[in-house]
Amino acid sequence: xxxxxxxxxxxxxxxxCFCIVYPxxxxxxxxxxxxxxxxxxxxxxxxxxxxxxxxxTSLNLMVHSLLxxxxxxxxxxxxxxxxxxxxxxxxxSLPDSYSTVMLVWRVLIAAIVLLPALVAAAIYYWSRNxxxxxxxxxxxxxxxxxxxxxxxxxxxxxxxxxxYRRDDKVVIRMxxxxxxxxxxxxxxxxxxxxxxxAHQDDTALIAYKxxxxxxxxxxxxxxxxxxxxxxxxxAGIREFSIRINALDFKDLQDRLSRPITILSSVKxxxxxxxxxxxxxxxxxxxxxxxxxxxxxxxxxxxxxxxCMQAQPNIKIQKHCLDVDEAGEALPEAxxxxxxxxxxxxxxxxxxxxxxxxxxQSERESWLQQKCTCPMxxxxxxxxxxxxxxxxx
Ligand SMILES: [Zn+2]
Ligand SMILES: [Zn+2]
Ligand SMILES: [Zn+2]
Numbered sequence: 001x002x003x004x005x006x007x008x009x010x011x012x013x014x015x016x017c018f019c020i021v022y023p024x025x026x027x028x029x030x031x032x033x034x035x036x037x038x039x040x041x042x043x044x045x046x047x048x049x050x051x052x053x054x055x056x057t058s059l060n061l062m063v064h065s066l067l068x069x070x071x072x073x074x075x076x077x078x079x080x081x082x083x084x085x086x087x088x089x090x091x092x093s094l095p096d097s098y099s100t101v102m103l104v105w106r107v108l109i110a111a112i113v114l115l116p117a118l119v120a121a122a123i124y125y126w127s128r129n130x131x132x133x134x135x136x137x138x139x140x141x142x143x144x145x146x147x148x149x150x151x152x153x154x155x156x157x158x159x160x161x162x163x164y165r166r167d168d169k170v171v172i173r174m175x176x177x178x179x180x181x182x183x184x185x186x187x188x189x190x191x192x193x194x195x196x197x198a199h200q201d202d203t204a205l206i207a208y209k210x211x212x213x214x215x216x217x218x219x220x221x222x223x224x225x226x227x228x229x230x231x232x233x234x235a236g237i238r239e240f241s242i243r244i245n246a247l248d249f250k251d252l253q254d255r256l257s258r259p260i261t262i263l264s265s266v267k268x269x270x271x272x273x274x275x276x277x278x279x280x281x282x283x284x285x286x287x288x289x290x291x292x293x294x295x296x297x298x299x300x301x302x303x304x305x306x307c308m309q310a311q312p313n314i315k316i317q318k319h320c321l322d323v324d325e326a327g328e329a330l331p332e333a334x335x336x337x338x339x340x341x342x343x344x345x346x347x348x349x350x351x352x353x354x355x356x357x358x359x360q361s362e363r364e365s366w367l368q369q370k371c372t373c374p375m376x377x378x379x380x381x382x383x384x385x386x387x388x389x390x391x392x
Pocket of ligand 2: 339340341373375376378
């Protein structure tokens with residue numbers, strides 16, 4: 001085979017390795033990952049979280065350590081004969097440097113062959129006594145206090161497994177190979193070869209850096225990432241850092257039992273929508289208040305129809321004079337209409353609905369535009385959105 005095909009093979013193999021070691025989101029969703037292919041031997045993550053990750057990280061080590069060996073095996077089967085002829089001619093002209101190169105090659109190949117054997121031996125040793133010797137088991141043992149409910153590493157693992165099974169955990173994917181799991185008392189970061197664990201009671205979290213990236217220039221869309229240092233104070237437990245999308249920050253904070261310290265260098269970048277909601281609220285605050293009819297008892301309103309959380313605090317009530325910026329009367333087709341719907345929405349949801357109905361490329365003029373009531377489709381403008389008296 002020619003040298004070109006050897007190069008093509010090398011590039012192709014490097015790509016395959018990259019996809020195995022760092023699978024893209026498409027590979028993950030298609031189930032083309034080491035975890036997925038060997039899922040039956042790894043055990044269920046949702047039932048035995050710790051044991052699953054001990055097996056998964058060991059398996060990753062094994063599979064990844066085999067990749068260089070597979071490469072040289074195929075390479076020599078396919079390309080070795082033609083290389084021999086080339087190397088013979090090189091050998092006669094450059095005998096000294098050739099033998100040095102050959103020595104380096106032999107050492108490298110010996111290392112490549114030995115690596116999987118060493119990894120296999122280590123995994124065999126770790127797996128004895130039900131993974132008692134595994135580094136993760138030894139790490140968890142540092143949380144154990146004899147005489148308490150955390151008797152040994154298995155009790156610690158059982159606590160993590162138990163909390164992971166509950167619905168109140170928060171799982172944030174950092175990248176294709178790392179996730180953050182926060183349960184009632186544990187903070188865990190899972191990586192390809194290791195899992196970091198910290199107990200919430202003796203851990204400080206510090207947001208120390210943020211960075212913003214443009215996703216698309218036209219739509220002013222940006223994504224912000226926050227880097228957070230997880231600093232356990234317990235002896236022997238290593239510090240680790242997590243990097244999450246700023247949108248996930250609140251989820252993370254809500255699940256933690258103590259606040260994340262935010263250094264002054266970290267500035268949370270507000271999204272265009274958040275900014276719009278603020279401006280919308282300021283404008284509505286200047287509009288007349290709406291007094292509820294006596295027959296609609298204040299406590300008789302359901303929660304907001306959109307978010308299902310806040311209480312409705314606005315009513316669409318026509319107040320504008322149907323004139324344009326120059327004071328000229330608007331044509332019938334652009335006039336606001338009367339909405340007879342009862343108060344159903346909170347101000348945030350109305351502002352977001354309003355924004356969603358606008359032309360995304362004309363952000364500056366959103367406030368001057370119109371929108372239709374989500375229920376009755378009556379046209380309204382921002383002057384017609386009124387806070388309900390006593391509910392702000
Ligand atoms: Zn709402
Ligand atoms: Zn309406
Ligand atoms: Zn209007």
